[in-house]
Amino acid sequence: MLTIRRLDQADAQMLIAGAREKARAIGVPMCIAITDESGQLIAFERMDGGKVTSTTIAIDKAFTAAAAKKATHEYGTASQPGNPTFGIHSAIGGRLMVVGGGLPVTVDGEVVGGIGLSSGTPAQDMECAQAGIDHFLGAR
Amino acid sequence: MLTIRRLDQADAQMLIAGAREKARAIGVPMCIAITDESGQLIAFERMDGGKVTSTTIAIDKAFTAAAAKKATHEYGTASQPGNPTFGIHSAIGGRLMVVGGGLPVTVDGEVVGGIGLSSGTPAQDMECAQAGIDHFLGAR
Amino acid sequence: MLTIRRLDQADAQMLIAGAREKARAIGVPMCIAITDESGQLIAFERMDGGKVTSTTIAIDKAFTAAAAKKATHEYGTASQPGNPTFGIHSAIGGRLMVVGGGLPVTVDGEVVGGIGLSSGTPAQDMECAQAGIDHFLGAR
Amino acid sequence: MLTIRRLDQADAQMLIAGAREKARAIGVPMCIAITDESGQLIAFERMDGGKVTSTTIAIDKAFTAAAAKKATHEYGTASQPGNPTFGIHSAIGGRLMVVGGGLPVTVDGEVVGGIGLSSGTPAQDMECAQAGIDHFLGAR
Numbered sequence: 144m145l146t147i148r149r150l151d152q153a154d155a156q157m158l159i160a161g162a163r164e165k166a167r168a169i170g171v172p173m174c175i176a177i178t179d180e181s182g183q184l185i186a187f188e189r190m191d192g193g194k195v196t197s198t199t200i201a202i203d204k205a206f207t208a209a210a211a212k213k214a215t216h217e218y219g220t221a222s223q224p225g226n227p228t229f230g231i232h233s234a235i236g237g238r239l240m241v242v243g244g245g246l247p248v249t250v251d252g253e254v255v256g257g258i259g260l261s262s263g264t265p266a267q268d269m270e271c272a273q274a275g276i277d278h279f280l281g282a283r
Numbered sequence: 284m285l286t287i288r289r290l291d292q293a294d295a296q297m298l299i300a301g302a303r304e305k306a307r308a309i310g311v312p313m314c315i316a317i318t319d320e321s322g323q324l325i326a327f328e329r330m331d332g333g334k335v336t337s338t339t340i341a342i343d344k345a346f347t348a349a350a351a352k353k354a355t356h357e358y359g360t361a362s363q364p365g366n367p368t369f370g371i372h373s374a375i376g377g378r379l380m381v382v383g384g385g386l387p388v389t390v391d392g393e394v395v396g397g398i399g400l401s402s403g404t405p406a407q408d409m410e411c412a413q414a415g416i417d418h419f420l421g422a423r
Numbered sequence: 424m425l426t427i428r429r430l431d432q433a434d435a436q437m438l439i440a441g442a443r444e445k446a447r448a449i450g451v452p453m454c455i456a457i458t459d460e461s462g463q464l465i466a467f468e469r470m471d472g473g474k475v476t477s478t479t480i481a482i483d484k485a486f487t488a489a490a491a492k493k494a495t496h497e498y499g500t501a502s503q504p505g506n507p508t509f510g511i512h513s514a515i516g517g518r519l520m521v522v523g524g525g526l527p528v529t530v531d532g533e534v535v536g537g538i539g540l541s542s543g544t545p546a547q548d549m550e551c552a553q554a555g556i557d558h559f560l561g562a563r
Numbered sequence: 564m565l566t567i568r569r570l571d572q573a574d575a576q577m578l579i580a581g582a583r584e585k586a587r588a589i590g591v592p593m594c595i596a597i598t599d600e601s602g603q604l605i606a607f608e609r610m611d612g613g614k615v616t617s618t619t620i621a622i623d624k625a626f627t628a629a630a631a632k633k634a635t636h637e638y639g640t641a642s643q644p645g646n647p648t649f650g651i652h653s654a655i656g657g658r659l660m661v662v663g664g665g666l667p668v669t670v671d672g673e674v675v676g677g678i679g680l681s682s683g684t685p686a687q688d689m690e691c692a693q694a695g696i697d698h699f700l701g702a703r
Contacts, residue, residue, distance in 0.1 A: 151331050183335050187327035191291050191565060195601050195630035198324050199655045216647075224644045232650035237657050241650035265647040284574060284675065285471060287567040294564060321475050321601040350475035364504045367496075367545040370512035370521035375479045377517050395564065431611050463615050467607035471571050478604050 149179040150248060150256035154279060155186035158248065158258050161278020165271045166190060171263040173271055174201035178257045182210030185256070197261035203238045204245030204268075209257025216243030216269060244268025248276055250283075289319040290388060290396035294419060295326035298388065298398050301418020305411045306330060311403040313411055314341035318397045322350030325396070337401035343378045344385030344408075349397025356383030356409060384408025388416055390423075429459040430528060430536035434559060435466035438528065438538050441558020445551045446470060451543040453551055454481035458537045462490030465536070477541035483518045484525030484548075489537025496523030496549060524548025528556055530563075569599040570668060570676035574699060575606035578668065578678050581698020585691045586610060591683040593691055594621035598677045602630030605676070617681035623658045624665030624688075629677025636663030636689060664688025668696055670703075 150158070155177040166173040172192030179185050184202055204215050211218075218241040221228040232241040243265035248256040258275050260268040290298075295317040306313040312332030319325050324342055344355050351358075358381035361368040372381040383405035388396040398415050400408040430438070435457040446453040452472035459465050464482055484495050491498075498521040501508040512521040523545035528536040538555050540548040570578075575597040586593040592612030599605050604622055624635050631638075638661035641648040652661040663685035668676040678695050680688040 152328065155328075181335075183329075184327060184338050185329045187324060188292065189323075189325045194632060195323050196627065196655060196659060197631070200651075200659075203654065219647065219649060222650060233653035233657070237653040237655065240654065242648055242654075284670070285569050285571045287569055289565050289567055291565045319601070321599070321603055323601055347476065351477070352474060367499065368522055369499060370502060371480075373513035373517040374483065374520065374522075375476060375517065377513070379476060379480075390564070432608065435608075461615075463609075464607060464618050465609045467604060468572065469603075469605045475603050 147180060148250065148253060148255050150177065150185060152185060154256070157279040157282055158275040159186060159188055162258065162260060162271045162275030163188065163190065164278070165274035169263070169267060169270070171267055173260050173262045173268070174198050175271075175275070176201040176205040176259040178205040178209045178259070180209055180255050182206040182257065194262045200240065201244070201259040201261040204240045204242070204259030204261060205257040206238060206259070207240045207257070208245035208247045208259065209254060211239070212247050212254045214243070214247065215240045215245035216265065219243060244272055246272045246276060248279065287320060288390065288393060288395050290317065290325060292325060294396070297419040297422055298415040299326060299328055302398065302400055302411045302415030303328065303330060304418070305414030309403070309407060309410070311407050313400050313402045313408070314338050315411075315415070316341040316345040316399040318345040318349045318399075320349055320395050322346035322397065334402045340380065340401040341384070341399040344380045344382070344399030344401060345397040346378060346399070347380045347397070348385035348387045348399065349394060351379070352387050352394045354383070354387065355380045355385035356405065359383060384412055386412045386416060388419065427460060428530065428533055428535050430457065430465060432465060434536070437559040437562055438555040439466060439468055442538065442540060442551045442555030443468065443470065444558070445554030449543070449547060449550070451547055453540050453542045453548070454478050455551075455555070456481040456485040456539040458485040458489045458539075460489055460535050462486040462537065474542045480520065481524070481539040481541040484520045484522070484539030484541060485537040486518060486539070487520045487537070488525035488527045488539060489534060491519070492527050492534045494523070494527065495520045495525035496545065499523060524552055526552045526556060528559065567600060568670065568673060568675050570597065570605060572605060574676070577699040577702055578695040579606060579608055582678065582680060582691045582695030583608065583610060584698070585694030589683070589687060589690070591687050593680050593682045593688070594618050595695070596621040596625040596679040598625040598629045598679075600629055600675050602626040602677065614682045620660065620662075621664070621679040621681040624660045624662070624679030624681060625677040626658060626679070627660045627677070628665035628667045628679065629674060631659070632667050632674045634663070634667065635660045635665035636685065639663060664692055666692045666696060668699065
């Protein structure tokens with residue numbers, strides 16, 4: 144039998160709060176998605192002005208990061224032409240995201256969820272995702 | 284050019300708050316989805332214990348209610364065998380929900396968004412969706 | 424070798440014009456889709472106020488009517504529980520529409536395209552689809 | 564509550580007219596799609612001779628441009644191998660188009676819709692999309 148630890152809804156709201164605050168600070172309204180450790184959505188917020196396309200992208204970044212236990216930008220590097228993971232970006236009906244902005248949420252060395260941001264540049268998305276994690280871990 | 288009114292994120296949180304409170308009162312952890320008037324997701328919460336399958340179902344109920352401007356349980360009646368809308372439930376890749384729990388959010392006679400609940404019985408889902416709307420409209 | 428006759432763009436606009444006029448007359452803004460004889464979209468119009476969900480439904484009604492050479496309401500009858508076509512409504516990823524509002528466009532006994540309407544009741548959708556065909560045939 | 568401006572059907576027909584005229588001038592029959600600001604289809608025309616594959620591509624270009632508020636060719640540059648957005652082209656079930664020919668339609672600094680062209684080279688598609696916008700803006 145396995146015992147799994149995963150984010151609860153209060154954790155998810157902490158992650159969103161940290162990401163939202165950073166998004167406001169840099170002036171980019173974001174789509175923010177939080178999944179549990181299985182990659183299943185537990186919370187989502189499209190800030191006023193966040194892009195419609197980014198809804199699915201944010202959810203899929205969080206899904207990828209949690210369920211593959213890997214930051215999406217790491218896939219971005221690994222899947223460049225010539226690299227052995229090339230082509231993975233269209234896997235799972237295109238849900239496997241290789242663009243930065245999805246981060247696994249790790250507690251005590253264990254992946255307990257994922258956070259995915261979209262609407263800015265990949266660098267902005269990554270910055271806001273990290274801010275969500277920092278806020279969450281800082282409050283524990 | 285058309286001018287459209289739609290829910291903002293603060294409105295979405297009011298809708299979720301009302302639905303969540305009712306869900307707690309009846310002891311059924313719910314998935315709660317809010318869309319804008321075009322059926323695009325703006326907020327989602329899976330309460331601790333909410334069903335994984337209900338994530339998509341709640342989102343699609345909110346989508347249907349907003350984008351078709353009709354409560355999903357009305358489709359449920361209209362699409363019973365022998366009725367003229369029979370078979371509509373598999374339209375749009377199965378996203379057209381005919382099970383109760385999706386309600387359009389209407390302000391001044393205009394549909395401005397949708398709310399979708401899932402995890403309980405259809406009657407419970409409908410009760411919580413209505414509680415979300417009541418809370419939202421009561422606070423305006 | 425086969426020689427195929429199909430609607431051209433001018434024909435499609437005639438079909439839309441007739442359907443639109445009827446939609447205005449009955450006061451229901453509609454989604455109107457025209458396909459060629461293969462079921463491939465050639466023209467589409469969402470009248471101001473037409474439903475977002477009806478975009479796909481109208482296109483799929485026209486697709487079904489043209490490509491299956493059968494009115495969608497005929498499928499509605501044939502696919503009722505107990506009938507041998509029961510279950511066909513979820514075929515082709517849910518694109519096979521069995522709700523009224525899709526009609527094949529027939530010239531000299533040959534199906535040359537399809538018209539699909541959605542946003543009203545099935546009876547209203549069928550009435551407007553037929554008005555499109557009447558207008559098109561009357562102008563030939 | 565948010566107040567949104569979006570293209571109406573008359574606007575959509577102006578956009579199509581401008582794009583169609585340019586397509587005729589360069590001798591390339593095009594698929595032309597117009598979406599509202601949320602990326603939802605409001606009008607579509609496949610000119611006689613337009614490609615069947617281009618139906619979906621034109622619709623998805625318009626969707627991407629409107630809903631991501633960005634020209635599809637800008638994604639084309641940003642998503643080249645080695646660039647941080649590499650791999651985005653298969654997002655949203657492959658609907659996120661990174662090939663030129665999709666442009667947001669902007670009025671008073673606000674994205675109010677999208678136009679997507681397909682059947683020619685990306686350069687031809689872009690030229691015709693821009694012609695649609697020029698015609699629309701010139702008539703206002």
